[in-house]
Amino acid sequence: MITSVSNQQMKYVKELLNKSKQRKREKCFVAEGIRMVAETPADRLVKIYVSESFYKNPPELRGLELSKALIVDDQVFRQISDTQTPQGIMAVVRQQENCLEDILKQPDALLLFLENIQDPGNLGTMMRTAEGAGVTGIIMSRDTVDIYNPKTIRATMGSLYRMPFVYADDFCEAIGQAKAQGIRLYAAHLKGRNNYDGEDYRQPSGFLIGNEGNGLTKEAADSATDYIRIPMGGQLESLNASVAAAVLMYEANRQRRKEY
Amino acid sequence: MITSVSNQQMKYVKELLNKSKQRKREKCFVAEGIRMVAETPADRLVKIYVSESFYKNPPELRGLELSKALIVDDQVFRQISDTQTPQGIMAVVRQQENCLEDILKQPDALLLFLENIQDPGNLGTMMRTAEGAGVTGIIMSRDTVDIYNPKTIRATMGSLYRMPFVYADDFCEAIGQAKAQGIRLYAAHLKGRNNYDGEDYRQPSGFLIGNEGNGLTKEAADSATDYIRIPMGGQLESLNASVAAAVLMYEANRQRRKEY
Numbered sequence: 001m002i003t004s005v006s007n008q009q010m011k012y013v014k015e016l017l018n019k020s021k022q023r024k025r026e027k028c029f030v031a032e033g034i035r036m037v038a039e040t041p042a043d044r045l046v047k048i049y050v051s052e053s054f055y056k057n058p059p060e061l062r063g064l065e066l067s068k069a070l071i072v073d074d075q076v077f078r079q080i081s082d083t084q085t086p087q088g089i090m091a092v093v094r095q096q097e098n099c100l101e102d103i104l105k106q107p108d109a110l111l112l113f114l115e116n117i118q119d120p121g122n123l124g125t126m127m128r129t130a131e132g133a134g135v136t137g138i139i140m141s142r143d144t145v146d147i148y149n150p151k152t153i154r155a156t157m158g159s160l161y162r163m164p165f166v167y168a169d170d171f172c173e174a175i176g177q178a179k180a181q182g183i184r185l186y187a188a189h190l191k192g193r194n195n196y197d198g199e200d201y202r203q204p205s206g207f208l209i210g211n212e213g214n215g216l217t218k219e220a221a222d223s224a225t226d227y228i229r230i231p232m233g234g235q236l237e238s239l240n241a242s243v244a245a246a247v248l249m250y251e252a253n254r255q256r257r258k259e260y
Numbered sequence: 261m262i263t264s265v266s267n268q269q270m271k272y273v274k275e276l277l278n279k280s281k282q283r284k285r286e287k288c289f290v291a292e293g294i295r296m297v298a299e300t301p302a303d304r305l306v307k308i309y310v311s312e313s314f315y316k317n318p319p320e321l322r323g324l325e326l327s328k329a330l331i332v333d334d335q336v337f338r339q340i341s342d343t344q345t346p347q348g349i350m351a352v353v354r355q356q357e358n359c360l361e362d363i364l365k366q367p368d369a370l371l372l373f374l375e376n377i378q379d380p381g382n383l384g385t386m387m388r389t390a391e392g393a394g395v396t397g398i399i400m401s402r403d404t405v406d407i408y409n410p411k412t413i414r415a416t417m418g419s420l421y422r423m424p425f426v427y428a429d430d431f432c433e434a435i436g437q438a439k440a441q442g443i444r445l446y447a448a449h450l451k452g453r454n455n456y457d458g459e460d461y462r463q464p465s466g467f468l469i470g471n472e473g474n475g476l477t478k479e480a481a482d483s484a485t486d487y488i489r490i491p492m493g494g495q496l497e498s499l500n501a502s503v504a505a506a507v508l509m510y511e512a513n514r515q516r517r518k519e520y
Contacts, residue, residue, distance in 0.1 A: 234422055251514075
């Protein structure tokens with residue numbers, strides 16, 4: 001049993017939880033909680049850690065294989081964990097990105113292009129909503145927050161393992177590639193002339209969503225096929241980024257559902 | 261100038277920021293940041309506090325009246341503030357709720373009934389989206405998180421001052437009252453038979469949104485006119501509560517926009 005936070009493995013886990021740089025170097029991340037660990041594909045699992053109490057009284061859950069799990073003292077587990085009330089299980093998992101070409105060539109593409117999203121919760125929530133709405137892939141700019149941030153992972157509710165995604169080295173070039181393949185890309189923009197629900201998303205299409213405070217860069221917005229806007233009543237100046245993305249994705253979902 | 265965190269007024273502000281009980285007793289709350297303070301209706305302002313640096317170099321902004329502001333040492337201000345990088349201005353503001361009857365009798369009602377929402381950010385985001393979508397009022401169950409929680413206030417982006425809302429003493433009774441006035445209420449529910457976009461929201465209507473983890477109580481869901489569901493692809497079991505609310509509110513907005 002691991003009984004100290006200075007244990008090498010515990011230090012390693014803590015660094016993976018706290019440091020994006022370390023995650024990038026190791027190409028690994030930490031998945032916390034029963035469901036996240038149970039949903040982790042077996043071939044990507046590096047190591048499972050459980051607290052002593054968890055080990056003594058594990059829940060029955062399909063996909064949860066504890067025979068190789070390492071046991072950690074409850075106190076130590078609590079100190080390492082990123083959550084306030086840890087469930088007593090976490091795993092080191094190998095990262096896995098898709099490649100842009102594979103994402104772009106999917107039939108009936110419905111894409112989300114995210115530029116410089118900074119709030120980990122927003123990013124995770126967008127990925128979760130994307131799965132629900134039938135989005136086929138997410139392309140992120142390099143300056144978007146790390147998808148393997150513990151807060152992001154929690155907010156994805158497992159979509160992280162199911163939604164194809166990639167960080168594009170050159171965001172605007174990726175937009176160009178998508179358009180070259182016939183995918184129509186709509187920039188959510190306060191200057192949009194057309195309401196979002198006036199467009200036809202039954203064809204291959206995608207949405208460009210910008211940074212929470214500043215929106216899309218001019219370069220990215222100008223690369224889009226067209227600007228669209230979400231009408232807003234009252235004196236509101238903008239919607240929360242993950243809310244705006246949700247409204248757009250579910251409008252596409254609504255149109256596609258009705259017709260097919 | 262106030263130079264100590266033990267100053268009586270500073271203690272009072274800190275308590276208002278941290279304790280829901282204290283806010284309820286005093287019927288006041290703290291608004292932080294330039295925009296929130298500038299948007300505060302003059303008749304509800306109790307007192308404005310600014311940091312020394314802010315006072316020496318105040319931004320020009322309509323509605324910002326600093327002649328009666330009290331100056332607080334920068335260090336002290338930082339310690340009191342609820343934000344990591346305080347803008348240097350906060351105000352004690354009188355609470356103001358609407359009454360249920362006034363909310364229900366508005367023409368073309370579009371209501372949001374929130375039961376036991378626990379995440380302050382979710383609640384604030386829902387209020388912000390509600391203003392954008394043209395919602396006419398929000399009714400909350402007593403066990404919903406305090407709308408005057410600093411995190412909630414921040415997430416409302418000023419909608420707090422513009423969106424009518426009330427905490428209902430008896431949530432299900434409030435649902436009954438609304439229905440008695442001819443308002444159709446739809447419970448967002450995983451067991452809903454009809455997709456949310458199959459209903460007509462151009463008539464007076466409203467949505468019932470439940471707790472993040474547990475959804476609506478059976479009692480509340482059964483009080484609704486009908487269940488509706490948001491279709492979800494993939495293996496997703498639910499959407500984030502504020503995302504679900506946004507999808508519903510903007511579907512109502514879309515329908516009402518098209519027709520009127």
